[in-house]
Amino acid sequence: MIQLKISNSTATHKSFNNDLPPLLKKFVHLQSLNPDAVDLLLKMHALKKTFAKGKIIYEQDNINKDCFIVTHGWAYRYTDLYDGGRQVISYYLPGDIINPFASAIPKSNYSVAAITNLRVSICKPEYLMQLFATQPKLGLLYTALLSCGDASMAEQIVRIGRRSAYQRVTHLLLELYYRLKLVGYTENSTFYLPVTQSLLADTLGLSVVHMNRTLYKLRLANLIKIRSHKIDLINIEKLMEIAEYKCNYLEQLKNMFEHEEILA
Amino acid sequence: MIQLKISNSTATHKSFNNDLPPLLKKFVHLQSLNPDAVDLLLKMHALKKTFAKGKIIYEQDNINKDCFIVTHGWAYRYTDLYDGGRQVISYYLPGDIINPFASAIPKSNYSVAAITNLRVSICKPEYLMQLFATQPKLGLLYTALLSCGDASMAEQIVRIGRRSAYQRVTHLLLELYYRLKLVGYTENSTFYLPVTQSLLADTLGLSVVHMNRTLYKLRLANLIKIRSHKIDLINIEKLMEIAEYKCNYLEQLKNMFEHEEILA
DNA sequence: CGGATCTTTGACTACGTTCAATTATTGTGG
DNA sequence: CCACAATAATTGAACGTAGTCAAAGATCCG
Numbered sequence: 001m002i003q004l005k006i007s008n009s010t011a012t013h014k015s016f017n018n019d020l021p022p023l024l025k026k027f028v029h030l031q032s033l034n035p036d037a038v039d040l041l042l043k044m045h046a047l048k049k050t051f052a053k054g055k056i057i058y059e060q061d062n063i064n065k066d067c068f069i070v071t072h073g074w075a076y077r078y079t080d081l082y083d084g085g086r087q088v089i090s091y092y093l094p095g096d097i098i099n100p101f102a103s104a105i106p107k108s109n110y111s112v113a114a115i116t117n118l119r120v121s122i123c124k125p126e127y128l129m130q131l132f133a134t135q136p137k138l139g140l141l142y143t144a145l146l147s148c149g150d151a152s153m154a155e156q157i158v159r160i161g162r163r164s165a166y167q168r169v170t171h172l173l174l175e176l177y178y179r180l181k182l183v184g185y186t187e188n189s190t191f192y193l194p195v196t197q198s199l200l201a202d203t204l205g206l207s208v209v210h211m212n213r214t215l216y217k218l219r220l221a222n223l224i225k226i227r228s229h230k231i232d233l234i235n236i237e238k239l240m241e242i243a244e245y246k247c248n249y250l251e252q253l254k255n256m257f258e259h260e261e262i263l264a
Numbered sequence: 265m266i267q268l269k270i271s272n273s274t275a276t277h278k279s280f281n282n283d284l285p286p287l288l289k290k291f292v293h294l295q296s297l298n299p300d301a302v303d304l305l306l307k308m309h310a311l312k313k314t315f316a317k318g319k320i321i322y323e324q325d326n327i328n329k330d331c332f333i334v335t336h337g338w339a340y341r342y343t344d345l346y347d348g349g350r351q352v353i354s355y356y357l358p359g360d361i362i363n364p365f366a367s368a369i370p371k372s373n374y375s376v377a378a379i380t381n382l383r384v385s386i387c388k389p390e391y392l393m394q395l396f397a398t399q400p401k402l403g404l405l406y407t408a409l410l411s412c413g414d415a416s417m418a419e420q421i422v423r424i425g426r427r428s429a430y431q432r433v434t435h436l437l438l439e440l441y442y443r444l445k446l447v448g449y450t451e452n453s454t455f456y457l458p459v460t461q462s463l464l465a466d467t468l469g470l471s472v473v474h475m476n477r478t479l480y481k482l483r484l485a486n487l488i489k490i491r492s493h494k495i496d497l498i499n500i501e502k503l504m505e506i507a508e509y510k511c512n513y514l515e516q517l518k519n520m521f522e523h524e525e526i527l528a
Numbered sequence: 529c530g531g532a533t534c535t536t537t538g539a540c541t542a543c544g545t546t547c548a549a550t551t552a553t554t555g556t557g558g
Numbered sequence: 559c560c561a562c563a564a565t566a567a568t569t570g571a572a573c574g575t576a577g578t579c580a581a582a583g584a585t586c587c588g
Contacts, residue, residue, distance in 0.1 A: 079422050082508055087426040089418045101411035104404045105520070109415050109512045132396035132403055139396055140368045146410065147365035151373050153417045154353045158343050161424045161469035162351040165576070196534060205425035207577050212536060228585090244346055248373045256369070429544070460566060474544050476568060492553090 021045050021071050021121065022095030022183040026253065027141060037135045040127060044069065047122040051075075051114040058099060058112040065106045065125045068098040073118035074194055077110050078202070088203035090153060091115075091176065095183045100146055103128055116194045144256055151249035152179075160205045163243075165214045168204040171243035173224065177233055178247045182254070193231040285309050285335050285385065286359030286447040290517065291405060301399045304391060308333065311386040315339075315378040322363060322376040329370045329389045332362040337382035338458055341374050342466070352467035354417055355379075355440065359447045364410055367392055380458045408520055415513035416443075424469045427507075429478045432468040435507035437488065441497055442511045446518070457495040 024041060027033070033041075049068070051057055057075060058064060075092040089110060092098050098112055103125035132139040155175060159168050173193075180191050201211035218224045223239055225232040233239055240246075288305060291297070297305075313332070315321055321339060322328060339356040353374060356362050362376055367389035396403040419439060423432045440457070444450050465475035482488045487503055489496040497503055504510075 077418075079418075081422075081426055085426045087422045089421050101407055101414060104407035105411040105513070105516050107516055109516075110418060129400055129403070133400065134397075136393055136397065139393070143365055143368035147369040150365060150414070150417070153414070153421065154341075154343075154374060156421050157353050157417065157424065158345075158351045160421065162345055162349045162466075197536095198534075202426075208535085209537090209578080210576050212534095213576090216536080249369070252369055252371055252373075461568095462566075471545050472567085473546080473569090476566095477544090480568080 021069065022093075023069050023071075023097070023145075025183050026095055026145075033137070037138050040131055040135060040138065044123045044127045044131075045071070045121040047124075049120050049122055051118040051120070053114055053117050055118075056111060056113045057118070057120075058108045058110075060109060060111050062108055063106045064099070064108065065102050067100050067102045067123050067125075067128070068120035069123055070094050070096050070098065071119045071121055074115040075112055075118055076115055076199070076203075077112050079110055086202045087205070088199060090149070090156065091203075093176075093179050093183065094185060097123075097145060097149070100142075100149065115199070144253060148249055148253055155249075156203075165204070165206055165210055166217060167243050168206070169200070169211070169214045169218065170223075170239050171245055172200070172204060173231065173233060174236070174239055174243055174245045174247075177236075178250050182250055189234065189236055190230060190232040193226070193229050195229075285333065286357075287333050287335075287361070287409075289447050290359055290409075297401070301402050304395055304399060304402065308387045308391045308395075309335070309385040311388075313384050313386055315382040315384070317378055317381050319382075320375060320377045321382070321384075322372045322374075324373060324375050326372055327370045328363070328372065329366050331364050331366045331387050331389075331392070332384035333387055334358050334360050334362065335383045335385055338379040339376055339382055340379055340463070340467075341376050343374055350466045351469070352463060354413070354420065355467075357440070357443050357447065358449060361387075361409060361413070364406075364413065379463070408517060412513055412517055419513075420467075429468070429470055429474055430481060431507050432470070433464070433475070433478045433482065434487075434503050435509055436464070436468060437495065437497060438500070438503055438507055438509045438511075441500075442514050446514055453498065453500055454494060454496045457490070457493050459493075 023045075027041075048071075057068070060079070070092050072094060075098060077089040077092070077098075079087050079089065081087065092112070098120065099108060102108070128142070131142060152175070155171075159171050163171060176193065177186060177189075177191055180186050185191060197211045197215065198208050200206075201208045204211070206214070215224070215226070219226070223233070223235050223242075225234055287309075291305075312335075321332070324343070334356050336358060339362060341353040341356070341362075343351050343353065345351065356376070362384065363372060366372070392406070395406060416439070419435070423435050427435060437457075441450060441453075441455055444455050449455060461475045461479065462472050464470075465472045468475070470478070479488070479490070483490070487497070487499050487506075489498055
């Protein structure tokens with residue numbers, strides 16, 4: 001059981017410690033959250049909503065000022081194209097924030113759908129305003145999370161812009177692995193990968209056929225193993241070499257919390 | 265001469281009205297900025313820096329807590345790959361913010377270089393903190409700008425993920441056109457396009473050769489005209505149709521300021 | 529158990545790459 | 559202001575990665 005240490009806090013809420021939302025797992029190394037900050041974080045998690053697997057969460061042009069914090073399951077952001085094609089822009093894993101800019105730009109340009117059954121906390125814009133206005137530390141943490149989203153998209157651009165299919169697949173698998181690891185959803189080198197090859201193809205700008213053949217090659221090279229959506233990255237070292245993968249931005253997030261650089 | 269209307273403001277700074285920074289051009293429809301907000305915006309523009317064409321501004325792994333607001337010229341964010349390749353992630357045009365998350369994650373994951381001679385205002389993290397803490401309206405504006413950056417990257421992902429070379433080039437040209445238009449850097453259907461075909465190729469995940477042939481096809485179809493880096497989008501309607509281009513996120517930014525939705 | 533969805537495989541095609549060489553443009557120093 | 563070097567644009571030809579079409583298995587789920 002993870003215990004969040006809260007300096008001179010009277011607000012040791014039961015729900016907080018017993019069922020730590022994944023977003024807060026990222027914050028767990030922070031030693032100096034004050035009671036007000038904790039209260040605010042809890043408020044941001046007070047309102048829950050669930051979506052069934054496959055359901056659309058936001059549709060393009062929908063208007064919604066709330067953002068969602070994923071507490072369980074996977075979702076993805078995407079665009080449908082006129083020719084029937086689809087491009088996946090990013091994945092939302094536990095602890096990620098869906099539509100973090102909703103308070104300022106309430107009309108979403110992209111759709112978001114649930115990959116698995118999904119549970120989210122609804123975060124009202126007031127809480128975010130309050131967060132930035134009264135909790136500078138949390139403001140920086142929120143900004144760091146935004147920065148991660150930004151970096152993740154930048155990685156996606158590099159992947160599909162300048163890498164071969166073989167590298168793209170490898171790189172994406174590694175990114176998912178390390179992101180899940182950060183919130184405790186991996187087991188050694190394995191994790192649950194609840195996506196179809198069709199979705200992966202639409203993520204990496206490949207055809208399903210080629211996606212399948214590329215995964216086959218990775219299996220053949222004894223680098224990965226997949227059975228019933230459980231994937232094992234057998235040789236992570238080698239995979240990282242193939243994909244030129246660096247976990248830059250995730251490392252930075254970890255360091256930020258561990259060394260509390262930002263609190264200086 | 266654009267005049268920024270400032271409600272009951274005593275702070276009608278000369279430099280502010282006479283040489284309006286492009287970032288503020290985006291805000292120009294806002295009727296109700298208070299003097300403190302104006303002062304803060306000016307402070308964010310007080311410290312200037314210039315970079316010569318081609319010079320590197322941030323290099324990967326550099327540490328810098330300041331962000332830069334572009335006031336003149338173009339820059340781009342990119343990654344170099346081991347094989348000598350390069351992927352451009354995004355462009356920074358006048359009014360754009362370079363490294364907007366620097367305050368939280370000071371180590372940059374990507375490099376930024378100047379395309380033209382570049383002038384920027386250096387924005388210290390304190391000002392951003394102050395902005396969010398004391399000027400909720402500006403905080404939302406800043407968030408809206410971040411949202412634009414996010415949307416722009418999402419568009420880039422869709423472009424290179426699921427569009428043909430012909431569409432990619434068209435789509436990028438349109439995006440640059442509309443972004444420049446927002447800050448007054450277009451003239452009818454023309455604008456200055458200070459990039460090499462090699463840079464465009466590295467933006468769109470194409471080879472230089474194919475980039476060249478694609479531009480040729482667009483010229484042949486009488487859709488664009490280029491001479492000495494001045495480009496004319498002869499038939500914007502048609503180009504938008506080809507690229508499936510929608511200026512979604514830019515429209516929203518404009519609407520935001522015009523209707524002041526966010527100030528309700 | 530049966531329909532739907534997903535995965536896998538084969539054969540053929542094509543969009544874009546690579547290599548190589550030529551022409552044009554730009555920038556700089558004499 | 560011209561000469562020359564460097565950079566950028568253009569064109570040709572051959573090749574290859576990934577796409578398309580099609581059909582057969584496998585798996586999931588009610």
